[in-house]
Amino acid sequence: MTHTSESSAPEAPDTPATSGTSDASDTADASDTAGTAGTADTAGTSDALRPRTLRAELETLTTEAFRPELADVDRLPTLGIARLMNGEDATVAAAVAERLPVIAAVIDAVAERMARGGRLIYAGAGTAGRLGVLDASECPPTFNTDPGQVVGLIAGGPGALVTSVEGAEDSAELAAADLDALGLTADDTVVGVSASGRTPYAVGAVAHARARGALTVGLACNAGSPLAAAAGHGIEVVVGPELLTGSTRLKAGTAQKLVLNMISTITMIRLGKTYGNLMVDVRASNEKLRARSRRIVALATGAADADIERALAATDGEVKNAILVLLADVDGPTAARLLTDSHGHLRAALTKAPGPGPGPQDATG
Numbered sequence: 001m002t003h004t005s006e007s008s009a010p011e012a013p014d015t016p017a018t019s020g021t022s023d024a025s026d027t028a029d030a031s032d033t034a035g036t037a038g039t040a041d042t043a044g045t046s047d048a049l050r051p052r053t054l055r056a057e058l059e060t061l062t063t064e065a066f067r068p069e070l071a072d073v074d075r076l077p078t079l080g081i082a083r084l085m086n087g088e089d090a091t092v093a094a095a096v097a098e099r100l101p102v103i104a105a106v107i108d109a110v111a112e113r114m115a116r117g118g119r120l121i122y123a124g125a126g127t128a129g130r131l132g133v134l135d136a137s138e139c140p141p142t143f144n145t146d147p148g149q150v151v152g153l154i155a156g157g158p159g160a161l162v163t164s165v166e167g168a169e170d171s172a173e174l175a176a177a178d179l180d181a182l183g184l185t186a187d188d189t190v191v192g193v194s195a196s197g198r199t200p201y202a203v204g205a206v207a208h209a210r211a212r213g214a215l216t217v218g219l220a221c222n223a224g225s226p227l228a229a230a231a232g233h234g235i236e237v238v239v240g241p242e243l244l245t246g247s248t249r250l251k252a253g254t255a256q257k258l259v260l261n262m263i264s265t266i267t268m269i270r271l272g273k274t275y276g277n278l279m280v281d282v283r284a285s286n287e288k289l290r291a292r293s294r295r296i297v298a299l300a301t302g303a304a305d306a307d308i309e310r311a312l313a314a315t316d317g318e319v320k321n322a323i324l325v326l327l328a329d330v331d332g333p334t335a336a337r338l339l340t341d342s343h344g345h346l347r348a349a350l351t352k353a354p355g356p357g358p359g360p361q362d363a364t365g
Contacts, residue, residue, distance in 0.1 A: 091239065195252035198225060199227070239254075
């Protein structure tokens with residue numbers, strides 16, 4: 001389900017939404033049905049009735065469904081359980097494949113905003129929040145992004161990465177405060193991540209961001225989720241019940257990671273952070289990455305080792321610049337200027353260069 005309008009905050013669903021559970025050890029989404037940013041089905045329910053109401057709601061959620069055929073899984077040999085888990089995991093990619101058109105539309109919208117200075121911000125609780133933080137933290141070394149360009153927010157703050165912070169996932173207000181602390185703008189994108197699709201922190205983040213004109217995405221693992229309804233774009237990857245009832249760090253977590261990988265990686269490809277399938281914006285922050293940088297330059301140019309070392313020295317170790325020096329036969333400052341004029345796209349810079357032009361990686365492909 002995809003909503004394309006970003007201009008106003010959505011209305012609350014008229015009927016209870018089917019969703020699922022996530023995590024802070026698989027419990028964050030399970031506890032979140034009481035108080036979801038204006039969409040929770042238990043709003044107005046007395047405290048005494050909420051546990052009973054919550055239990056009834058959980059029984060309707062796909063990600064909470066009990067599978068009686070697995071009731072004796074603990075009696076199986078280890079290899080048998082491993083085969084079961086492997087078989088379950090094999091279904092996740094197919095579920096993601098069903099949502100590829102929606103994912104692609106999201107990526108194009110994210111790339112457009114980031115090209116004009118916007119940020120990509122993930123917001124979630126428990127496992128979903130940790131996956132967002134993981135994806136964000138991998139962008140600087142992989143694509144040489146500024147740490148503030150891709151940001152992961154987790155309910156409860158950094159401490160929640162390793163320890164459950166009680167109640168944090170239940171607060172839409174906390175999500176709004178976390179976004180306000182970043183100075184949210186209309187050029188930013190906020191991706192709420194929740195297996196159930198109803199975690200108040202994730203729904204609250206999306207609702208708050210959408211009201212401020214930001215691009216909003218709701219990534220959930222149940223159809224008809226409040227999170228998708230609250231967002232301009234809803235990505236609902238329905239992976240079905242888990243091997244362990246309600247343990248959404250399993251298939252749901254895998255699905256979320258696959259989608260987040262796509263959003264960040266393909267966005268960076270669209271922004272010119274790669275040359276073909278080479279990570280030409282890699283940040284050489286350790287010996288392994290320095291060796292990888294040399295190899296990337298070699299693959300892109302076919303140059304001799306001595307020439308590669310000279311090019312990297314002339315460009316302060318910037319891989320993309322070194323490739324341009326070698327392929328276009330320009331000096332370091334000229335390479336930097338050409339890349340600036342081309343908004344960081346190496347292929348475009350090569351077409352503007354006065355030198356020989358493309359080498360092994362055809363710059364027109």
